[in-house]
Amino acid sequence: MRIQTTRLTAGVLLACAAFVAHTGHAASPTSTTPAAPASTASSLEAEQDAAFKAAKAVQKAGPADIVLRDQAHLQLPAGYVWVPTPAAAQLMRSMGNRTDDTFVGAIFPADDADWMAVVKFVKEGYIKDDDAKDWNADDLLKSLKEGTEAANEERAKRGIPAIEVTGWAQKPQYEAASHRLVWSALSQRKGSTDGNQGVNYNTYALGRDGYLSLNLITNAKDLDKYKPDASKLLAAIQYDDGKKYADFNSSTDKVAAYGLAALVAGVAVKKLGLFAIALAFLAKFAKLAVVAGGAALWGIAKLFKKKA
Numbered sequence: 001m002r003i004q005t006t007r008l009t010a011g012v013l014l015a016c017a018a019f020v021a022h023t024g025h026a027a028s029p030t031s032t033t034p035a036a037p038a039s040t041a042s043s044l045e046a047e048q049d050a051a052f053k054a055a056k057a058v059q060k061a062g063p064a065d066i067v068l069r070d071q072a073h074l075q076l077p078a079g080y081v082w083v084p085t086p087a088a089a090q091l092m093r094s095m096g097n098r099t100d101d102t103f104v105g106a107i108f109p110a111d112d113a114d115w116m117a118v119v120k121f122v123k124e125g126y127i128k129d130d131d132a133k134d135w136n137a138d139d140l141l142k143s144l145k146e147g148t149e150a151a152n153e154e155r156a157k158r159g160i161p162a163i164e165v166t167g168w169a170q171k172p173q174y175e176a177a178s179h180r181l182v183w184s185a186l187s188q189r190k191g192s193t194d195g196n197q198g199v200n201y202n203t204y205a206l207g208r209d210g211y212l213s214l215n216l217i218t219n220a221k222d223l224d225k226y227k228p229d230a231s232k233l234l235a236a237i238q239y240d241d242g243k244k245y246a247d248f249n250s251s252t253d254k255v256a257a258y259g260l261a262a263l264v265a266g267v268a269v270k271k272l273g274l275f276a277i278a279l280a281f282l283a284k285f286a287k288l289a290v291v292a293g294g295a296a297l298w299g300i301a302k303l304f305k306k307k308a
Contacts, residue, residue, distance in 0.1 A: 122213065169185060180203065
């Protein structure tokens with residue numbers, strides 16, 4: 001395995017807020033974005049090189065058994081590379097992004113595919129899923145749009161361009177038998193007419209103590225191509241005995257303050273404030289496409305590739 005920078009490197013904005021969820025809201029770089037000063041670009045490159053080396057030193061190539069905290073295991077298939085934290089967190093920070101204590105690690109394809117996935121565990125307690133049978137996708141999308149618009153007021157105060165949710169890339173789907181949730185929304189700079197949209201493909205595995213999220217980040221035009229990767233990785237996550245959703249004990253266990261629908265339209269909106277960080281970074285460095293609440297996508301993306 002070796003690290004190389006070619007088309008797309010993904011850095012991830014990870015929330016420091018107590019409630020964390022993934023939402024795909026994107027903006028695209030423009031020709032008017034100022035280039036970084038040579039000294040700044042050189043310093044940034046050095047920081048990223050150091051982070052890449054740290055990631056390479058601890059990377060694990062599939063097939064491999066990956067421990068996810070004290071909660072679950074990921075049976076990483078062949079063709080994928082796992083980078084654990086703290087090295088993965090160092091890699092994210094080198095791209096101008098934050099991490100918090102929910103961040104577990106990152107997954108990369110071993111070939112030239114243009115995506116990455118971020119894995120987090122949010123210990124919010126047992127999330128009741130009974131609202132899934134009653135939710136309406138149109139209502140959830142409306143809530144997500146309204147929340148995004150409200151968050152634009154804060155962006156305006158900071159001189160940050162507004163964003164808007166344009167629709168579903170995939171409507172929320174919940175499998176009650178496996179306790180898996182999948183959804184994905186499209187967004188762009190507000191009022192944009194260039195057709196460039198970004199997307200985060202959000203998948204969740206519910207457990208007794210909270211949920212594991214696997215957020216696949218890519219370009220909207222490539223989503224259909226890489227959905228199978230997200231599904232394959234989600235299926236490879238299995239909670240340990242005693243930590244499964246079915247192990248919940250109503251007499252002793254904490255119940256989350258929100259239900260399943262909040263992972264789509266409620267909690268997700270709380271994270272959109274982090275978009276300001278990504279766009280501030282965009283203003284300093286050229287060729288950066290931003291996926292809010294999920295990732296900052298550099299115009300270099302293959303970190304890990306098999307040796308020829």
